[in-house]
Amino acid sequence: xxxxxxxxxxxxxxxxxxxxxxxxxxxxxxxxxxxxxxxxxxxxxxxxxxxxxxxxxxxxxxxxxxxxxxxxxxxxxxxxxxxxxxxxxxxxxxxxxxxxxxxxxxxxxxxxxxxxxxxxxxxxxxxxxxxxxxxxxxxxxxxxxxxxxxxxxxxxxxxxxxxxxxxxxxxxxxxxxxxxxxxxxxxxxxxxxxxxxxxxxxxxxxxxxxxxxxxxxxxxxxxxxxxxxxxxxxxxxxxxxxxxxxxxxxxxxxxxxxxxxxxxxxxxxxxxxxxxxxxxxxxxxxxxxxxxxxxxxxxxxxxxxxxxxxxxxxxxxxxxxxxxxxxxxxxxxxxxxxxxxxxxxxxxxxxxxxxxxxxxxxxxxxxxxxxxxxxxxxxxxxxxxxxxxxxxxxxxxxxxxxxxxxxxxxxxxxxxxxxxxxxxxxxxxxxxxxxxxxxxxxxxxxxxxxxxxxxxxxxxxxxxxxxxxxxxxxxxxxxxxxxxxxxxxxxxxxxxxxxxxxxxxxxxxxxxxxxxxxxxxxxxxxxxxxxxxxxxxxxxxxxxxxxxxxxxxxxxxxxxxxxxxxxxxxxxxxxxxxxxxxxxxxxxxxxxxxxxxxxxxxxxxxxxxxxxxxxxxxxxxxxxxxxxxxxxxxxxxxxxxxxxxxxxxxxxxxxxxxxxxxxxxxxxxxxxxxxxxxxxxxxxxxxxxxxxxxxxxxxxxxxxxxxxxxxxxxxxxxxxxxxxxxxxxxxxxxxxxxxxxx
Amino acid sequence: xxxxxxxxxxxxxxxxxxxxxxxxxxxxxxxxxxxxxxxxxxxxxxxxxxxxxxxxxxxxxxxxxxxxxxxxxxxxxxxxxxxxxxxxxxxxxxxxxxxxxxxxxxxxxxxxxxxxxxxxxxxxxxxxxxxxxxxxxxxxxxxxxxxxxxxxxxxxxxxxxxxxxxxxxxxxxxxxxxxxxxxxxxxxxxxxxxxxxxxxxxxxxxxxxxxxxxxxxxxxxxxxxxxxxxxxxxxxxxxxxxxxxxx
Numbered sequence: 010x011x012x013x014x015x016x017x018x019x020x021x022x023x024x025x026x027x028x029x030x031x032x033x034x035x036x037x038x039x040x041x042x043x044x045x046x047x048x049x050x051x052x053x054x055x056x057x058x059x060x061x062x063x064x065x066x067x068x069x070x071x072x073x074x075x076x077x078x079x080x081x082x083x084x085x086x087x088x089x090x091x092x093x094x095x096x097x098x099x100x101x102x103x104x105x106x107x108x109x110x111x112x113x114x115x116x117x118x119x120x121x122x123x124x125x126x127x128x129x130x131x132x133x134x135x136x137x138x139x140x141x142x143x144x145x146x147x148x149x150x151x152x153x154x155x156x157x158x159x160x161x162x163x164x165x166x167x168x169x170x171x172x173x174x175x176x177x178x179x180x181x182x183x184x185x186x187x188x189x190x191x192x193x194x195x196x197x198x199x200x201x202x203x204x205x206x207x208x209x210x211x212x213x214x215x216x217x218x219x220x221x222x223x224x225x226x227x228x229x230x231x232x233x234x235x236x237x238x239x240x241x242x243x244x245x246x247x248x249x250x251x252x253x254x255x256x257x258x259x260x261x262x263x264x265x266x267x268x269x270x271x272x273x274x275x276x277x278x279x280x281x282x283x284x285x286x287x288x289x290x291x292x293x294x295x296x297x298x299x300x301x302x303x304x305x306x307x308x309x310x311x312x313x314x315x316x317x318x319x320x321x322x323x324x325x326x327x328x329x330x331x332x333x334x335x336x337x338x339x340x341x342x343x344x345x346x347x348x349x350x351x352x353x354x355x356x357x358x359x360x361x362x363x364x365x366x367x368x369x370x371x372x373x374x375x376x377x378x379x380x381x382x383x384x385x386x387x388x389x390x391x392x393x394x395x396x397x398x399x400x401x402x403x404x405x406x407x408x409x410x411x412x413x414x415x416x417x418x419x420x421x422x423x424x425x426x427x428x429x430x431x432x433x434x435x436x437x438x439x440x441x442x443x444x445x446x447x448x449x450x451x452x453x454x455x456x457x458x459x460x461x462x463x464x465x466x467x468x469x470x471x472x473x474x475x476x477x478x479x480x481x482x483x484x485x486x487x488x489x490x491x492x493x494x495x496x497x498x499x500x501x502x503x504x505x506x507x508x509x510x511x512x513x514x515x516x517x518x519x520x521x522x523x524x525x526x527x528x529x530x531x532x533x534x535x536x537x538x539x540x541x542x543x544x545x546x547x548x549x550x551x552x553x554x555x556x557x558x559x560x561x562x563x564x565x566x567x568x569x570x571x572x573x574x575x576x577x578x579x580x581x582x583x584x585x586x587x588x589x590x591x592x593x594x595x596x597x598x599x600x601x602x603x604x605x606x607x608x609x610x611x612x613x614x615x616x617x618x619x620x621x622x623x624x625x626x627x628x629x630x631x632x633x634x635x636x637x638x639x640x641x642x643x644x645x646x647x648x649x650x651x652x653x654x655x656x657x658x659x660x661x662x663x664x665x666x667x668x669x670x671x672x673x674x675x676x677x678x679x680x681x682x683x684x685x686x687x688x689x690x691x692x693x694x695x696x697x698x699x700x701x702x703x704x705x706x707x708x709x710x711x712x713x714x715x716x717x718x719x720x721x722x723x724x725x726x727x728x729x730x731x732x733x734x735x736x737x738x739x740x741x742x743x744x745x746x747x748x749x750x751x
Numbered sequence: 752x753x754x755x756x757x758x759x760x761x762x763x764x765x766x767x768x769x770x771x772x773x774x775x776x777x778x779x780x781x782x783x784x785x786x787x788x789x790x791x792x793x794x795x796x797x798x799x800x801x802x803x804x805x806x807x808x809x810x811x812x813x814x815x816x817x818x819x820x821x822x823x824x825x826x827x828x829x830x831x832x833x834x835x836x837x838x839x840x841x842x843x844x845x846x847x848x849x850x851x852x853x854x855x856x857x858x859x860x861x862x863x864x865x866x867x868x869x870x871x872x873x874x875x876x877x878x879x880x881x882x883x884x885x886x887x888x889x890x891x892x893x894x895x896x897x898x899x900x901x902x903x904x905x906x907x908x909x910x911x912x913x914x915x916x917x918x919x920x921x922x923x924x925x926x927x928x929x930x931x932x933x934x935x936x937x938x939x940x941x942x943x944x945x946x947x948x949x950x951x952x953x954x955x956x957x958x959x960x961x962x963x964x965x966x967x968x969x970x971x972x973x974x975x976x977x978x979x980x981x982x983x984x985x986x987x988x989x990x991x992x993x994x995x996x997x998x
Contacts, residue, residue: 684824
């Protein structure tokens with residue numbers, strides 16, 4: 010071999026094994042951020058051009074352009090450029106930046122509507138093809154849905170189902186293209202296929218067909234790369250090539266699919282090996298290395314999918330969840346921080362803060378202090394990082410080479426995939442129990458044989474008995490709905506490009522989820538510790554609840570409430586695991602809502618905790634807005650009590666704080682945020698979104714208080730909840746807090 | 752006051768401005784000063800309907816729940832109100848808290864001088880002393896009390912040889928006279944115990960509480976200090992102290 014021989018050989022040279030390659034060749038970095046470079050003039054110029062395009066996109070109402078004529082695929086579009094003379098990393102989803110492709114394989118009606126909502130018309134030819142000759146995923150699903158499934162969907166008990174667009178959540182090990190090239194990868198896939206012989210069961214036939222599709226995809230990727238002037242049949246030789254090859258692999262995935270969340274993986278330590286080698290050989294300088302990472306990240310920030318406005322309500326802000334996981338430890342205890350981990354974070358300074366790529370720090374107390382402090386600093390400056398508990402995930406997942414699917418879900422890179430299971434509305438499930446199995450808003454019967462409650466104040470045992478029944482019914486139909494969806498997705502919208510970068514025999518999870526945890530917890534606490542009497546309308550449906558007395562609430566480190574949350578998560582997880590799951594996937598559950606907590610709230614009547622009809626739920630596993638009144642640590646401790654073993658797909662917590670509340674000066678703030686993360690994860694918590702908010706955010710909080718339930722303002726010696734201040738006080742805080750900038 | 756448990760106004764589980772690291776801050780009830788700018792006037796009276804008891808066992812449990820967040824720096828801070836008003840109770844709690852491995856800071860106005868308070872000063876890991884004015888007349892005007900005991904307490908802590916932070920609330924027109932800032936600096940510059948000096952710029956966020964309590968707010972119309980005013984005070988203090996932090 011040529012320059013690849015400079016790498017230390019090990020297992021990776023005999024089998025497809027990225028973990029082994031990175032483990033064997035990575036250079037851990039314990040130093041600080043002083044080596045980092047600013048954006049080069051080329052980067053600045055290119056990013057300015059991108060910013061200009063982004064402005065135009067915003068001015069156009071959020072969608073700049075749509076290619077309404079082309080059925081997209083890996084090679085459907087000719088090469089596209091932002092500015093060919095400046096770009097170090099090439100490739101776009103279509104022929105122009107921010108021009109969105111139509112993806113009719115998921116469902117052509119959705120695509121047609123999305124085009125119309127943006128003032129365009131979907132090509133009649135595409136409609137003809139997908140309505141007459143080529144069935145879509147969406148059509149398949151609705152052919153198989155049962156009346157119960159349709160009802161659960163219609164009532165909003167399950168929402169956000171990937172039944173009319175791509176399911177996403179699958180992460181190809183995109184590093185494989187760079188390390189091996191298509192020739193080797195195809196050889197390996199051919200060998201896998203050859204070994205799949207014997208009795209032709211459904212599963213074997215299916216897998217043989219899928220591997221064939223994957224091999225075709227690898228060929229198409231080679232063709233796509235060639236159109237940009239690169240030969241990816243061979244392994245990448247330089248840092249630039251390694252990043253470029255990896256991006257081509259990811260690009261193929263996002264050209265072909267429009268999954269809600271399409272993570273990148275854990276590429277930083279892999280890139281670092283090539284960068285270190287080029288730096289050592291004198292073929293690359295630090296500014297050039299940073300330039301490569303900056304240009305790569307720019308591409309990730311320009312990823313776009315075409316969505317209907319209904320979708321945007323559920324997942325607002327045009328997110329793509331290009332999640333990159335950084336950090337963590339190897340099983341030997343050696344940390345995985347490289348200089349390129351720093352370079353990725355540095356993009357938030359060189360290009361400014363941004364939600365994408367979704368940079369996720371796999372936190373361990375044992376990460377180098379320098380890196381922990383730098384990450385904390387970046388959080389304080391940009392509010393753009395999230396953190397997850399590395400020890401918890403690597404222990405449960407039994408792997409030290411993993412990525413994060415979507416927001417919070419760990420997947421062993423290249424070896425494990427999940428079926429995205431959206432989520433189930435647990436608060437509405439509780440209301441079914443209080444309304445004889447009927448939808449509290451429409452009176453439609455959803456769950457049969459639920460007896461009425463005794464009149465007067467509710468009795469906990471009576472409620473729990475009925476709730477167990479509605480939960481069982483909803484869980485069963487929810488799982489079956491997901492089975493239908495994923496059966497059809499495999500059949501009509503298979504991820505050939507992504508699966509080409511995974512092992513042929515993958516581990517599969519069914520990533521189910523629940524929404525409304527804190528609402529149901531507080532509701533049951535209210536019924537248990539206070540007197541709660543339903544108020545009913547003419548149809549005998551609950552419209553509100555009269556609450557007499559106090560009750561403990563989730564988010565105050567009070568076991569009386571927190572144990573209810575723990576039990577709920579365990580109980581629902583158990584219900585989900587009772588049922589057959591498509592392709593023998595393992596059911597995992599998340600407590601995660603993204604932004605759908607608002608829509609779930611809208612579809613849910615008043616609840617026994619005092620929450621009004623239509624009011625938003627708290628996001629993910631967060632305590633309900635404003636009810637965690639015992640301070641930030643108490644709130645974090647409550648969420649940390651939820652057992653990760655019962656919610657393996659992740660427990661999401663969003664934490665918002667103003668810089669001044671973290672400490673009175675920057676060094677204190679950094680040290681305190683590090684301590685906060687160390688403490689939270691020592692409590693075996695799973696995930697934390699950290700918002701350290703600036704003035705603009707506080708102004709936004711005045712407009713949208715529901716987004717900032719925990720926003721804390723220190724007023725030296727005393728703390729107040731920002732959204733509880735009067736408007737005048739809020740203005741005062743803004744004036745005072747930002748003294749140094751005015 | 753009955754001799755039961757510590758009377759407290761409130762608890763902050765994520766205290767980051769009353770001592771180093773992340774701290775559990777217990778705001779005790781009752782204060783002997785009546786500072787014109789007090790932002791917690793509801794904590795001044797020794798007895799209020801809203802106050803509650805905090806038993807030692809409950810406090811120890813809270814600390815235990817919070818321990819992982821403390822790291823090497825954090826711990827417990829008694830603030831107020833004025834914690835030394837309940838000095839005997841604190842002295843009773845203190846050994847058990849420290850024996851359980853928690854760092855304890857005392858955030859005080861220094862207004863109480865008794866042998867029990869002396870013992871507290873002997874034992875806490877950090878004293879955060881708020882010397883609100885160096886001039887006795889101004890101090891009286893500002894707080895309703897002379898600064899005599901405050902200065903005695905400062906000197907007492909200095910001779911214990913244990914660390915102390917000094918604090919200063921900067922109020923335009925009341926505490927920003929350059930000559931007094933210099934005098935303040937000169938008074939403490941030789942103190943070996945002083946690790947850090949903190950300037951707390953005055954704010955008027957507590958004003959609404961006066962309205963709620965039906966009390967007159969004496970600093971009506973006084974604006975928080977400007978960046979320039981803060982900088983001037985900071986530069987004066989920097990002539991005397993190595994570490995000056997502005998909140």
